[in-house]
Amino acid sequence: MSAAGTSSTLPAPTGLLIGGQWQQTDSRLPVMDPATFTVLAEIGDASVSDGLDAVAAASEAFTTWSVTPARQRAEILRRAFEIMTAELETCARIIALENGKAWRDAVGEATYAAEFFRWFSEEASRIEGDFRYAPNRDKTIITDHRPMGVAYMITPWNFPAAMATRKLAPALDAGCTAVLKPDSETPLTALWIGDVLQRAGVPAGVVNIITTSRTGEVSSAILADPRVATLSFTGSTFVGKMLLKQTAERVLPSSMELGGNAPFVVFEGADVDAAISGAMVAKMRNGGAACTAANRFYVHASLAEEFTTKLEAAFAGLKVGPGIDQGNDLGAMVSVKERDKIVELLQEAVGEGVVATPSTSVPDLGAFIAPYVVRDVQHGSALTRNEIFGPVAPIVTFETEDEGVRMANDTEYGLISYVYAKDPGTGVRLARRMESGMVAVNRGLASDPAAPFGGMKESGLGREGGFAGIHEFLETQYFAVDL
Secondary structure, eight states: OTTOOBOSSOOOHHHHHOOOOOOSSSSSEEEEETTTTTTEEEEEEEHHHHHHHHHHHHHHHHHHHHTHHHHHHHHHHHHHHHHHHHHHHHHHHHHHHHOOHHHHHHHHHHHHHHHHHHHHHHHHTTOOEEEETTTTTSSSSEEEEEEEOOOOOOSSSSSTTTHHHHHHHHHHHTOOOEEEETTTTSOOOHHHHHHHHHHHTTTTEEEOOOOOOOOOHHHHHHHOOOTTEEEEEOOOOOHHHHHHHHHTTTOOOEEOOOOOOEEEEEEEOOOHHHHHHHHHHHGGGGGGGGGTTTTEEEEEEEHHHHHHHHHHHHHHOOOOOOTTTTOSSSSOOOHHHHHHHHHHHHHHHHHOOOOOOOOOOOSSSOOOOOOEOOOOOTSSSSSHOOOOOOOSEEEEEESSSHHHHHHOOOSSEEEEEEEEESSSSHHHHTTTTTTEEEEEEEOOOOOOTSSSOOOEEHHHHHOHHHHGGGGGGGEEEEEEEEO
């Protein structure tokens, strides 16, 4: 990694990865540790020209990578999985320091991220086509799939490893090449993954990574480039809509994993202790900074007091401090800006008449916020309308099954729902009534590399992971053949 330039404290490159080479830029961007407000590293700040150079490198590499045997691509992805698994703690350390999340969450993310390389390494040689007669027997219908080309990928700060591998693995598997732009808040993890892929044997130009302070300008130029074949974006619905307007100019295929407002619904007869265990995962994973985080808690009136009291006790037992300290349960938010967004939502809720009391104390230094359980929240209030993206659990009670379902679905978002019911059969029946792309039934975690991740309504377009994930990077081609 000598040509990459590395942080003085972390084994991560700090340059731009373009055409197989790590390139330094004249201007630099600081990467902060949100727990201590210290500078971890200074990274490259790509210009529009740098972005287009990355596109050119990816376009040139596509010529050979797209026809590289699937088995060969699979073996490279498998090696990337093996390297990440062997260096799991290195990856977790980078995540915990630049993102702020708790060590347990950082290790969990690193493990999850590596699994995308393994899953898609196993899918590379299993892309199915179709061969059949037309109904009137005048021709044979052959359906094939071909890689789209250069994929532009934009990933967020909250899962810097998993969001990168969830896009890179299926794209490379399909035969596409990539230009990845990670968020400048947490770029070191993605740059480290770029180095892992190089060590795994990815040819020059197949994976290019740029970091920039001029996101809008650079992204607009890249999306306007005719060599770019598809966009894969994870981020807010607001930004996603702006990008869709740009991609519409070229009718550019786009997959979007956007915002969420996940309901966590505890129906009559549910096991409260099991629901509390699930709630601690669904709400507190990544400190609540996840599009899949349980955002609104709807609890049947018969269970509300028991559930709320037990959740308050669980929150009070959390230790808040720097994520790199393995004894802490809740780390810092990624920045003061993100922390203050949560504070403003809490202040708005207090203005609506609720009482919001922190569950525990937090360090004086750093972008920390205490976890909150907020009682007596009304459906439609600030805490139920907005994606909180932090450790705040608003509790709303309901009386009937239909009322619980109605309130859960009363949002423009539809990424994931959590359903706790008295038995699995009831849970699945209720899950079918949820207007979301994913539903976790009697459990607090649904994400899996083998499952199709994505939402309904304004939560996105397309799917990542699972059998569907690779098809976001493939074009379907049909041949009418006279045999």
